[in-house]
Amino acid sequence: xxxxxxxxxxxxxxxxxxxxxxxxxxxxxxxxxxxxxxxxxxxxxxxxxxxxxxxxxxxxxxxxxxxxxxxxxxxxxxxxxxxxxxxxxxxxxxxxxxxxxxxxxxxxxxxxxxxxxxxxxxxxxxxxxxxxxxxxxxxxxxxxxxxxxxxxxxxxxxxxxxxxxxxxxxxxxxxxxxxxxxxxxxxxxxxxxx
Numbered sequence: 001x002x003x004x005x006x007x008x009x010x011x012x013x014x015x016x017x018x019x020x021x022x023x024x025x026x027x028x029x030x031x032x033x034x035x036x037x038x039x040x041x042x043x044x045x046x047x048x049x050x051x052x053x054x055x056x057x058x059x060x061x062x063x064x065x066x067x068x069x070x071x072x073x074x075x076x077x078x079x080x081x082x083x084x085x086x087x088x089x090x091x092x093x094x095x096x097x098x099x100x101x102x103x104x105x106x107x108x109x110x111x112x113x114x115x116x117x118x119x120x121x122x123x124x125x126x127x128x129x130x131x132x133x134x135x136x137x138x139x140x141x142x143x144x145x146x147x148x149x150x151x152x153x154x155x156x157x158x159x160x161x162x163x164x165x166x167x168x169x170x171x172x173x174x175x176x177x178x179x180x181x182x183x184x185x186x187x188x189x190x191x192x193x194x
Contacts, residue, residue, distance in 0.1 A: 022103045024051050027082050027129060034080035041168040043176055043193045046090035050106070050178075052079035054164040062183040063110065075118070075139045076108045077132030078180065079164060083107070083140055084132065085123065091194040094119065094178075095150035099191075105130065107141040108180070108187070109149065115187045116149040117178070152180075152187040160184065 028036045037054040040047060061068045070076045078084040083105040092099040099119060107118040122145040123129060130140045164182040171177045174193040179186065 027051050029081045039168045044174050048088045050086050052084040053081040055080045056163045063185050072112050077139045078106045078108050083130050093192040095189040097148040097150045115152040118149050119147040121145050152189050155186040
């Protein structure tokens with residue numbers, strides 16, 4: 001009986017670790033060239049936030065061709081430094097993808113200028129949060145741990161967006177919008193709080 005009780009307590013503890021909320025302070029790097037940034041929205045009493053690191057253009061060509069920082073057809077870590085993290089206190093419908101409440105990493109597939117937002121379940125590499133990029137330049141996105149991908153609506157800003165901006169906003173009732181703006185590109189996806 002003791003063994004069963006101890007096993008149940010151990011499994012409950014592991015379950016708690018698996019669902020523990022990411023702490024933003026653990027994601028801060030202090031990198032002044034790509035400072036910490038966050039966006040939050042509360043819809044139907046449920047908080048949704050994204051924490052990322054915001055690089056600047058600094059005269060570079062970011063998107064659009066083979067000679068750019070993020071060539072077409074590449075996977076982008078949607079920021080700099082640690083992988084960008086999405087936290088939701090509610091189950092979401094993100095442009096048709098069911099996203100259960102919890103924590104995720106976000107990436108973007110830059111497929112010929114038609115982006116897909118990648119929602120990945122992997123947050124940690126051992127005891128540390130995953131860095132958004134590997135030593136060989138590839139992202140830490142692992143297709144085997146993806147929750148799914150959704151197409152984003154593409155656009156262009158009125159003027160150059162120097163610093164990466166990711167924004168969550170309410171779009172009426174239980175609906176919201178995720179917007180990414182950087183350099184000469186905007187990409188957005190709608191979501192609904194369930």
